[in-house]
Amino acid sequence: MADQTAATAIEIPPDIAEMAKTAAWPEDLIRTLLERGAEPADLKRYMGMGVSADQVREFMAQQDAAGVGQAGPQLDLAWMRVPTEWGTRAKPTKHGLTLDAINVGKYGDVPDRWEYASEMPRGAVPILGVEGMGYTVYEKQELWADNAGALYEEAIQRRWRPASDIDWASLQPLPDDLERAICQICTHFSEKAQLEADVLAGWEPELSYGYHEVKLYLATVIFEGARHAEVFRKRALSNGGGLGLQSTGWGFRSVTDARNFTEMISVQMLLQDGFTLAQYEFCEKYAPHAAEKLLFRLAMQDKARHVAYALAHLKYVLLHKHDRRGELDRYLDKGEAMLAADDKDVATREAFAVLFAGGRDNIATGLQTYEDMRRRQVAQYLERLKWATMDRAGQLFPALRQYAPQTESNGTGAH
Amino acid sequence: MPKFPSVDWFDTVRNMVNADEAFRRLGTVDARVGMKIGDVLYEVTFEAFECTGVKEVDENTLRELDFWLEQTPEEWRDMIENIKTHGAADLSHTLNTIDLTNPEGFAKSYDGYKRDAFYRFNQSLQHFFDSSAKIDTQFAVGANA
Numbered sequence: 283m284a285d286q287t288a289a290t291a292i293e294i295p296p297d298i299a300e301m302a303k304t305a306a307w308p309e310d311l312i313r314t315l316l317e318r319g320a321e322p323a324d325l326k327r328y329m330g331m332g333v334s335a336d337q338v339r340e341f342m343a344q345q346d347a348a349g350v351g352q353a354g355p356q357l358d359l360a361w362m363r364v365p366t367e368w369g370t371r372a373k374p375t376k377h378g379l380t381l382d383a384i385n386v387g388k389y390g391d392v393p394d395r396w397e398y399a400s401e402m403p404r405g406a407v408p409i410l411g412v413e414g415m416g417y418t419v420y421e422k423q424e425l426w427a428d429n430a431g432a433l434y435e436e437a438i439q440r441r442w443r444p445a446s447d448i449d450w451a452s453l454q455p456l457p458d459d460l461e462r463a464i465c466q467i468c469t470h471f472s473e474k475a476q477l478e479a480d481v482l483a484g485w486e487p488e489l490s491y492g493y494h495e496v497k498l499y500l501a502t503v504i505f506e507g508a509r510h511a512e513v514f515r516k517r518a519l520s521n522g523g524g525l526g527l528q529s530t531g532w533g534f535r536s537v538t539d540a541r542n543f544t545e546m547i548s549v550q551m552l553l554q555d556g557f558t559l560a561q562y563e564f565c566e567k568y569a570p571h572a573a574e575k576l577l578f579r580l581a582m583q584d585k586a587r588h589v590a591y592a593l594a595h596l597k598y599v600l601l602h603k604h605d606r607r608g609e610l611d612r613y614l615d616k617g618e619a620m621l622a623a624d625d626k627d628v629a630t631r632e633a634f635a636v637l638f639a640g641g642r643d644n645i646a647t648g649l650q651t652y653e654d655m656r657r658r659q660v661a662q663y664l665e666r667l668k669w670a671t672m673d674r675a676g677q678l679f680p681a682l683r684q685y686a687p688q689t690e691s692n693g694t695g696a697h
Numbered sequence: 698m699p700k701f702p703s704v705d706w707f708d709t710v711r712n713m714v715n716a717d718e719a720f721r722r723l724g725t726v727d728a729r730v731g732m733k734i735g736d737v738l739y740e741v742t743f744e745a746f747e748c749t750g751v752k753e754v755d756e757n758t759l760r761e762l763d764f765w766l767e768q769t770p771e772e773w774r775d776m777i778e779n780i781k782t783h784g785a786a787d788l789s790h791t792l793n794t795i796d797l798t799n800p801e802g803f804a805k806s807y808d809g810y811k812r813d814a815f816y817r818f819n820q821s822l823q824h825f826f827d828s829s830a831k832i833d834t835q836f837a838v839g840a841n842a
Contacts, residue, residue, distance in 0.1 A: 303805075329779075347782040364716060375745075376745035376746070377725055378742060432727075432819075435725070436724070436725060436727075436817070439724035439725045440723065440725065440817075441724070490831045523810070559816060561817075563793055563796075563797060564797065566791065566793045566794065567791075567794045567797045567798070570788075572785075572787075572788065574719060575788065575794075576792060576820070579791070579793060579820050579823065580814045580820055580821050581818060582793070582819055583816060583817055583818070583819055585816070586816035587817055589813060590810065590813055590817065593809075593810055631812045654834075658797075661745030662809075663811070665809035666809045666810065666813075668809050669808060669809035671812040691785070696805045696807050697803070697805065697806065697807075697809075697812070
C-alpha cells in the first residue's frame, strides 16, 4: 500500500516519458530514480547518450553497495559512476604508450564534426552549463591529418637543445663578409621562426577540443618555432658578428592574413616551410663549421615534420571535401605571389650567395647556387603537392614557373 | 673485418647503433631505407629506437621504401673512408651535402611525402653511418679490394 502511494506521488514529466520509450527505460525505473532525487535534466542527458536501463540498474546497485544515502559522511561520488567507456587498457608499443596507442574503443572515434563548445576531452561525459571556449573550427576536414598523433610523438622524442647540443665553443673566427652573411641569414631565419610560432599560437584557441592530436602536434610546432628563433639568434651572436637587417616580410603577410586554418597551413607549413627546408639543406651544405652543419641538420628535421603535417592535412581535405580544391588553389596562388615578392629582400638573397660562394669575391657563383636552390624548392614543392593529389605545375605563379623542372629527373619517376 | 657492401657490414653497424645510447637519444626513427651501391640494393629498416633489420632486396622493392641512398661503389667507398679518417663525416661528406653535390641526387624516392623522411630522421641516419668509423671495412671495389 505504501509502495502504491509512493508510485502515485511521482509524476513522470511527459518529455521524460517520451524519451524513456525510445531509450527502453521502464517507467518503474524512472520513478525510482526520481524518488531518489535524480534531476530530470540528468535523466534526459543519460538517455540521450545511449545509457541502457541495465547500466542504470548497475549504477544504482553500486550506489547501494557503497552505502550512499545511508548514515555516515555525505559523499556524492556520482563522478565514479559516469557512463564513459570503462575497463580500457591501452598497450604500450615499441614507441612507448603513444597517442595513437591510446586511441582505443570510443576514445579513438574521431568525429567528422565535434559538437561541444567547451574544453571537454574526447570520450569524457559532458555536463550542462559549462561555458563555451569560443572555438571556431569544429569540422574534422578543417584541421585533420592522419599523421598528427605520430608527428607529435616524433617531435617529442626528437627534441633537441640548442644551448648544449651545439658545440658553440668550436666556432672559429670567419672572414668578415662570411660572418656577416651567416648573421644576415640567421636574422632572417630567427624572424621567420618567431612569426610561425606567433601565428600558430593564435590559431590554437580556435581549434575545438575533439581533435587533440592536432592541437598537441601544433603545440610542438610552436615550441619548435621558439627553438629556431633561439638557435639562429644564438648563432648570430656567438662568433663575433651580430644581427642583420630585418626581412621585408612580404611572405609573412599571406600567413598572417589567412582567414581559415587550412589556408594558413597550406601557405605557412607547406609552401613557406617547404622552401625554408630547402634553405636549411643548402646552409647545411655550405656551413663552414661542423657545429653549424649539425644545427642545420637538426633544424631540417623539425621543418620536415611541419611539411609532413601540412601535406597530410591538405590530402585529407582534398579527399574528403572535393569542392575545396579550387579554394586551395587560390590560397596557393596568393601564397606563391607573396613568396616571390620576398625576392625583393636583396639582403637575404645576397647573404645566401656570399655563404654559398664562400665570400663576396665569388658572389656571382653564389647567385647561381641561389638559383639552384630555387629550382630545388620549386621541384620539391610540386612533388609534395602531387602526393597530396594537386598538380600545380601549370598553375605556378609566373615568377616561380621558370624554376619548375621541365622533365622527370631520371625518367623513372624517382626524384 | 666486414666487407662493404654486404648484409654483414650493415648488420655490424646496426648492432653498434642499437647498443649506442647516443643513437637512442636522437629519438625514434621509422623508415624503410634503401642502400643502393651500384647494382646491389639493401633494405635497412628502422623502427622506434632501433635499427631492426638488414636484408638484400631487388629493384622491385624500391617503390615500397621510404627512400633510398644511391651512389656508385667508388662514391660509397669515398664516403665511408672519409668517415673512418675523420671519426665522422667531414664538411663535404655528410649525407645532405652529398645529396646536394651529386648531380643525380643521393636520396631518392618515388614518393613526394616519404622522401622527406630523409630530412625528418637525418641526424639519426648520419649517426648510423658515422658509427662505421669504429670498424675496419674491407671494400669490394678500389685499390685495396
